[in-house]
Amino acid sequence: MALHQESRHIPRLVRALVAALISLLMPVALGGIAVADGGKSARTWTVQVGSESSDQAIQGMSFLPENIYINAGDKITWKANSAEIHTVTFLAEGQSLESTQPFNPANPQYVNQQGGKSYDGKSYFNSGVMTNVSDSGFNEVGRYTLKFPDSGEFTYYCLVHGMAMKGTVHVRVAGTDYPYTQSQYDRQSQKQERKILRDGKDQWEAARAKADNHTVIAGTDNETAMLMRFVRDHIVVHVGDTVTFVNDGMGAPHTVTFGEEPADEFAAVGDPADFTGGDLSSGLMLPKSTFTVKFNKAGEFDYICALHDFMGMKGTVEVRD
Numbered sequence: 607m608a609l610h611q612e613s614r615h616i617p618r619l620v621r622a623l624v625a626a627l628i629s630l631l632m633p634v635a636l637g638g639i640a641v642a643d644g645g646k647s648a649r650t651w652t653v654q655v656g657s658e659s660s661d662q663a664i665q666g667m668s669f670l671p672e673n674i675y676i677n678a679g680d681k682i683t684w685k686a687n688s689a690e691i692h693t694v695t696f697l698a699e700g701q702s703l704e705s706t707q708p709f710n711p712a713n714p715q716y717v718n719q720q721g722g723k724s725y726d727g728k729s730y731f732n733s734g735v736m737t738n739v740s741d742s743g744f745n746e747v748g749r750y751t752l753k754f755p756d757s758g759e760f761t762y763y764c765l766v767h768g769m770a771m772k773g774t775v776h777v778r779v780a781g782t783d784y785p786y787t788q789s790q791y792d793r794q795s796q797k798q799e800r801k802i803l804r805d806g807k808d809q810w811e812a813a814r815a816k817a818d819n820h821t822v823i824a825g826t827d828n829e830t831a832m833l834m835r836f837v838r839d840h841i842v843v844h845v846g847d848t849v850t851f852v853n854d855g856m857g858a859p860h861t862v863t864f865g866e867e868p869a870d871e872f873a874a875v876g877d878p879a880d881f882t883g884g885d886l887s888s889g890l891m892l893p894k895s896t897f898t899v900k901f902n903k904a905g906e907f908d909y910i911c912a913l914h915d916f917m918g919m920k921g922t923v924e925v926r927d
């Protein structure tokens with residue numbers, strides 16, 4: 607397959623080389639501007655990072671489009687399109703994705719931009735944390751642009767979501783005809799976004815069916831669409847009752863945090879077997895984990911997911927005598 611594609615491009619490569627040679631031989635009289643690619647100038651393409659519903663409850667884990675075909679010399683600008691944080695990360699030669707997991711929010715290699723503006727095909731390049739909001743708690747960026755001077759197939763990942771979120775940049779020889787226009791990619795992306803929203807709504811409905819006054823679904827996801835909500839977000843129990851919070855997802859972690867948010871969001875705080883108000887936190891709740899709290903005092907207790915509260919992931923347990 608790859609061989610076949612290579613051979614198809616040889617005449618174009620030869621053309622491009624001839625054009626390059628001519629432009630080199632041309633006197634610099636033309637204002638110093640040499641046209642090396644037969645008149646086709648380099649383009650900048652756009653890839654969207656994540657997607658979301660207008661209330662931010664449903665978050666999509668996708669680079670849209672997932673595959674993009676560009677030519678050597680072109681640039682790509684990734685644009686943050688969701689409150690949920692993501693990264694655009696090209697791993698170094700020989701570095702495995704597994705070795706980078708899980709995401710470490712305290713490590714600058716994960717959260718800050720790494721590498722230059724031109725991708726060399728082998729070093730570690732990272733956008734840093736990308737989101738479309740300014741209160742994520744990170745030094746976030748809305749856009750990340752890289753130039754691709756060399757042809758090749760380059761896969762990148764979101765370090766936050768690992769295997770669930772990857773994309774590929776197919777860089778072909780300068781002058782190659784583009785298979786898709788930007789507006790074709792955009793239409794394809796919109797279709798994909800609508801599917802993610804439908805998936806998210808289905809999961810929300812399934813969560814409602816599983817939840818009751820003593821069982822709260824603390825987020826759920828199918829690795830592409832995530833629900834960033836507690837379901838039910840307001841429950842009424844009695845003193846002495848227990849409530850079990852369930853992360854019903856497959857990829858995204860959450861927390862259940864009463865009182866003050868701990869400096870380390872992932873740290874467990876307090877005794878869930880005897881909660882009478884104050885600070886209590888589950889620590890990091892991985893997919894399929896649960897957190898059970900016994901409420902021993904009447905009152906209204908508000909809690910948040912320390913990771914996703916800025917998207918509205920909050921709840922209340924009302925405890926009556």
Ligand SMILES: [Cu+2]
Binds near residue numbers: 825859860912913914
């Ligand atoms: Cu959460």
